[in-house]
Amino acid sequence: MKTEAFSTPQRQSVAGIALIFLTTLFKFLRSFWVLGVYLVLKTPSGPVLFYILLGLAVTAILLIIYSVLYYRNFLFHVDYKNEEFVLQKGVISTENIAISFDRIQQVYFKRSLLERIINVYSVIIDTAGSNNEEVKISAISKQDADALAAILTRVKNENIEGPLEGEEEVTADETWTYKLDVLALLKIGVSSNYARGLGLVLAFFMTLYNELNTFFKDYKEELGEYYETVPNVLDSVGIFSVLLILLLFVSIAITMLEVFIKYFGLKLTQTRDNMELEMGLKTNTKVSLQPRRVQLIEIVTNPVKKWLNLYEARIALASSENSLQKKKIKIPGLGAGEVIKVQKFLSGDLERSFMKIFRPHRIMLLRRIIIVLLPLLVSYLLFYWKEYIDFSIWLVLALGYLLLGITYQILKYRSLELEFSDEFLLKRQGVWNKREESVEIFKMQGLTVKQPVWYRKRNLVNVEFHTAGGDISFRAVKKTVTTYLNYILYKVESGNKRWM
Template sequence: MSKAFSIPQRQSAVGILLIFTSTLYKFIRGFWAALAYFVLKRPEGDILLYIILGVSVLFVLVAIYSYFDYRKFLFHIDYEAEEFILKKGVFSSDFVSIPFDKIQQVNFKRGILQRVAGVYSLVIDTAGSKQKEVEIKAVNTEDANQIADILNSLKEGGNADAEILDETQINTEAKTEKFQEEKWTYRLSLATLIKTGLSSNFFRGFGLIFVFISTIFNELNQFFKEETSEWESQFTEDIGGVATESILFISGLIFLLLALSIFITTAEVFIKYFNLNLTQTKSSLDLQMGLRTNTRVSLKPIRVQILKIVTNPIQRRLNLYKAGLWVASSEENDKKSVIQIPGLEKDTIQKIKSFLYQSSETESGTIFKPHWVELSRRLIIGAIPVIATGILQYFINFIEFQWWILVASAYLLIYAIFQFRIYYSLSLKIGEEFITKSYLAWDETIEIVEIYKLQGISVKQPLWYKKRNLVHVVFHNAAGDITFRAVDKAVLDKMNYCLYAIERTNDAWM
């Protein structure tokens, strides 16, 4: 009997529809401004006919491309070479081979169409890759679970000679094993999810509003230059007149943007983390979440390189914390390396720590604090925008002087308060098994890394550090770097210990 998935095969036939919608979406996203132009201009006669014919031809071409993309997409498991093999490409063939020992994790994702069709997107990540190595868009539930189980077993050095089991037997054994291994489950309730969204950093929502408005304006400006120029001039005149006459208008605008930012941030958290379920089994943390895109991830302790715990004053009062589990990634793309789990209670955070670390991460250790030179550096960096805008104000006078003074003073005050909070809260603790970095601005953050998972340590000493016996330390890890500036040179003794601890251990770091 042949081994499971040893023969090249295609994904589910519904993959044609998924490829079609994905390709069509890319076209619409790339040319939405042109589509908006034609809709607003309301073309008639021959022009309208040509547009309809062009759109029809586009649909046909995308459908043909989707079919051949589906036909050319083949995958299988090569047990002898110990690799997962993928062949794809319509106009040129692309071969991807992933050795079992390079597989970082196997995840499941599910968009709206995939839920309707009853299939999963199977994503295989490898350590150090710039993007997803393999994504199979349409795999039925049974095959997805079986592929994940086989690859997870093989990457851990399991038995590669297992034969295909009966489908019913696979499902029964998997459910029984999961039931027996499950130790605890945390479910994020709807009320907790909303509280998490309302108490999150709403500055991200403000940034999204700014980027959205800027993108819309720039795209429309390419097709409606005259109209947008008139709108911009009129808006500038209105704002300029109102700003000098009424602070109430500016206050109302700021309040509106703030409310909209909070709403967007809450909606983003709701969509991304809806129905979050975190389960600890005997050997892994299993996470499932998401409304628009449902994601399933299974993490073993050895894969987690850095644990980051974040909260803020409001969330701490509500007993809400966010855990960030960082796994190995490339420097070019570290966003995909972190798995964020918000809305956790303090007891759940402690359970995650206990599972990830056999020994206590609260061990005693030597604590280092930064020198005041670090505070000076931060304050100087923050003053640069004020100096730059002050020079522009002197030569160009782009805003009334009293308004510039008001904005610059408010900025410097808020910036200085945050930097003083960060400076006085910054600490680096080095123990026998763990390195812990803590700091506080608005968010309170703790980063924990096991010493044996470090890949190296860099120590730098700029000229202005020498007289004060200060150094700049960087701990290199497969998931990213932990940096600590302007620390006393006495930390070098601990660096020697860390290097010794890295060399003496035989434990696998991933």
């Protein structure tokens, strides 16, 4: 009689002892790094050095004992009868965790540099309603990791009586594969938002500039004429322009480095039952996505990326987080064809029998323009109270601010769309970064309709659509939208599809 996989309690790979020891040692050293610096600077000798070495030896022995005990007490198995994953762990106090299959939202793999060296995987399990990873099983073989992930992501009502043996039974036939090459990574790095990198580099150079000024002032007498020369050079327009260009290139380089570290080796594979994503240079992550567990899909691009045929898919699973930005899986560097394949597999065909598009009322644009005018009004009142700048300069700056601010608000207003179809809800927005969020109607968990006092005369409402992966809101829309909201409620109540 064959034994079902993982039906009996088992431990991690023996290599897990080394992994636990080194991880605990790193945490220990990170906590007491100040003491280490002190000892290096003081360079103790004699009895003091002996006691320090003795203390380090005792600490290392205690860490080894802790690692062995943690390894031996870490037991996990699959309860097929109750359809649960059961984990027991702990050294001083024992913790028992039981997770039912239908609560598991995502099972994915991570591999740090150390785990890749010893050729093991970490399996991480996310559950519905959990902000953080609930369970992490370190140091197991690839075959065991694949088998465990396949079991844990099964649908609750599937027949799980048969054994799972070997790779042939845990891996479905491959349908198509997409790999992100080095050229695509370079394109992503060049076209990505590198404002954050520019800000970091700018802050560094500003700090360096202030330190140089302070240094030259402190040693003014010793440096003599050099003190008068250097600040003038630093303050010149030419040097400032060169530094600005240099900062721009450095920020792009930082962004490209970040892109390479996060997305190097990205591989997207669709099989019959799921879609597997693997990526990462420093920490390699492997995620398996099932269509019924995907709650929201967001497609992001900008004019430069669109010209380069680059799109980014952001996929949200069930989470207690209230925003797609907080809980998402990013797949960058997709072409238009790959985006269609991803959408079609994870949420079905986007073809619709009917379509209705709503746009916000122009009162929203008016309110946004008023908000743009407020800082200008404050600056004018300050100028009227005290002339802190020449009026002609203020006028030029004010006109430039008005032109940019109002143009941006008009473009943002025009980009807002809310689309209803027979099976999907879509929201589009964005001036530079174009974003399209889509959700299958049967996965809706609730609707909220609010009507502020100032909307009643114009018969407008604010609507919010709640899903397990985040909320989609739309403001200042005509009240006729309630007809389509009722349709959504009907589809949710009358349907029998599983949304998790």
